[in-house]
Amino acid sequence: MRETSVASLDTKKIRADFPILSTEMNGKPLVFLDSGASSQKPNQVLKAMDDYYQTTHSNVHRGVYKLSQDATDLFEASRRTMQRFINAKHDHEVIFTRGTTEGINLVSNCFGRKFLKEGDEVLISAMEHHSNIVPWQMACEASGAILKVVPLNDLGELDFDAFDTLITEKTKIISIMHVSNSLGTINPIKEITRVAQSLNIPVLVDGAQACSHMKIDVQDLDVDFYVSSAHKMYGPTGMGFLYGKEEWLNKLPPYHGGGEMIETCSFEKTTYNVLPFKFEAGTPDIAGAIGMAAAADYILELGHERIARHEHELLEYATEKLSEIEGLKIIGNAKNKASVVSFIIEGTHPYDVGAILDKLGIAVRTGHHCTQPLMELLKLPGTVRASFGVYNTKEDIDVLVTGVKRAARMLT
Amino acid sequence: MTINELQDEIIDEFSFFDDWMDRYEHIIYLGKKLPMIDPSAKTDEKLIKGCQSQVWLDAEEKDGKIHFTADSDAVITKGIVSLLIRILTNQPAKDIAEQELYFIDKIGLKEHLSPTRSNGLLSMVRQMKMYALKFS
Known part of the structure; x- marks a missing residue:
């Protein structure tokens, strides 16, 4: 065996x-x-971040000098590590964020602005963390959409009968946690995406409690968005990632404006950069990304x-x-x-x-x-x-x- | 007794305890003993919500003195509530508003009055003082 x-x-x-x-x-x-x-x-994470600051730090994607190129290489290598960590199809499907909360806010905000209208429904579950409730309440308030909640059974699992009746043609997105931080329940994400994909409903998964405990394969799970935090997986605080299927990330409007997310800028019109930079306005947390990748490597090695x-x-x-x-x-x-x-x-x-x-x-x-x-x-x-x-x-x-x-x- | 005399009395009382265990045992004892707030006063209006535990506080002014009753759902919080009540109830409003509460630090329970504990105690002390300020 x-x-x-x-x-x-x-x-x-x-x-x-x-x-x-x-x-x-x-x-x-x-x-x-x-x-x-x-x-x-672990020391491996602390050392990776310390080494970066001691030997390689400069701003990424900007300088023509070697140090900036080295920093950019390290930063982009971190993205590829995270791509490998979750088995994403493309490295540009990995967006660096400040954490799970920011990842959910990014999607709820951008998705809400473009795709939610009055009477639409957003489906979450009764076990969600505030970070997967409040951003959707805000998106619903702005659009007139309605938040629907899948109840739990006595064991603390999703009630799938209720889930089936709550998914309707009005459901525009499902946002659900992978592992419950309060109960420990592992939700059957594949079962959820199978139903959702057959109805063309995108699924966001809050993976904050999952990434350090189990193998995450976003292609196998067939999720449209997956978000997590570095600090719950042996990495630094204030760092995380958002995975999004290329087609979805291209469809969403940008989140924050400024810096890296711009292709050309004039007072009349600004055009936006390609993925992943479209969603990474401002100088990113370079050391954070390197630390998160070192943490991912640490987990992969174990x-x-x-x-x-x-x-x-x-x-x-x-x-x-x-x-x-x-x-x-x-x-x-x-x-x-x-x-x-x-x-x-x-x-x-x-x-x-x-x-x-x-x-x-x-x-x-x-x-x-x-x-x-x-x-x-x-x-x-x-x-x-x-x-x-x-x-x-x-x-x-x-x-x-x-x-x-x-x-x-x-x-x- | 004045607020400071009562604080010193409590510090003296706690000086007999050698370690945290004894102090906690005593606090728990006090918590269990504390007369509950009148159930009719246990309304949302009197509720001070903490992230960890909750406190109910009722206050009444009579002749420049303030009478407090309080309760909490957690017994250690309640024990500390009982000490705060013992020190501050039926004291002149001006004293309640102005006197510094130094006893909590001296008896080694300072962490329970820190904002990170979010147990409702810090907000309770603030509300007691603000209520007193109105009458001082």
Whole structure:
């Protein structure tokens, strides 16, 4: 079997790549279980960015001198790395952005301006992050379109019966997350695009929680747009990418004006540059792009299969151990889950649990995870969420479980 | 007792605790003990929404003094709320508006009053002071 032929991750070696993991928090060894909010950065990423600033920095696509050419080469090589990372057909289908949120705003804004009109519908799901709700609300408000929401079943999965009835001839775009940041649910993107493509409805996928955990193949998924953030996949903050099928990116009007996105400019008329530059106004985050590509290389080198297996083991172990705690309830029990375990303890508030875990050196996320509508649906003030990365171990989970037991004792 | 006398009393009370565990245990104890705000006062109008936890605050002025009651959905937040109430309720409006609250730093719970915690406490203190300002 192929599964067993792949060696498991050497977490000891991996942990040595992340200097922050050997620090302390509140006088206790740091147990970092909040990679879902932002992952830590390996030396390889830090070094790539540092090297760039130390040896190659200058503005890209502008200078006739060698340094500028070298910077441009590195920047464009980063784009090709990201193309390979998501298996895009063309490198110009990869647009550098500030992150997932900007990517969604870019599409909702440009798509909304050109293709949404009164009475049209935009379809999202009940588990979406605020960043995949609010940009569409804004686009709907500007165009008179209506936002429709696919409900969830009790396990925290998309309700496909409802999905089928909610897709109509009025649906102009579907925007959905790949992996839920609150529940861990992996959505069956291929099933969604199969239905959507047969009706010529474009699909945007918010991949913020997916890219570091599983292989993303945008051609196989047959998505029209895919957005993600570097900082959740071991890369720098303030950086991300938008993948768009060439035909769609050509159809959309530009987003921001200025700098790189211009072909010719006069006071009478400006013509726009070709892809990908049409959507990259102003000097880009060159070091960010290089850092993101270094992070993608880091993931590719570890191998998606090994990463997925390691994190799945952690998820199963955490789910099993946490479930043994009296009064603890796991929130989100989808059959397909990735790297997130959300829970509540009866009679306690997530904030209190988080505050106690903090004192024990354990970093988890508490609250509504920027999915307030979902929490209202679940009738919860929030959850405690542990999320895993390549550097986490079963020992981390043991520390978490001991901490949660202690918090439960103190609070109930 | 004045606001500062009460703050010093609380600092003294907490000085008996050696570590964070004991301090948290005490805060949780206080949180559980705090009389709930009158349910009729638990309206959206009195709600201070934090990203993490929520606080309800009710205030009433009588003869230049302000009477506060409050509640929170999180017990550690509620424990700190109870300390704030103990210090500020039935004090002259002018004192509430002007006195600096130094006790929280001294008892080692400063992080709960930081904006990143977003637990509603910082907004609650601001609202208490603003309410008092109207009558001072």
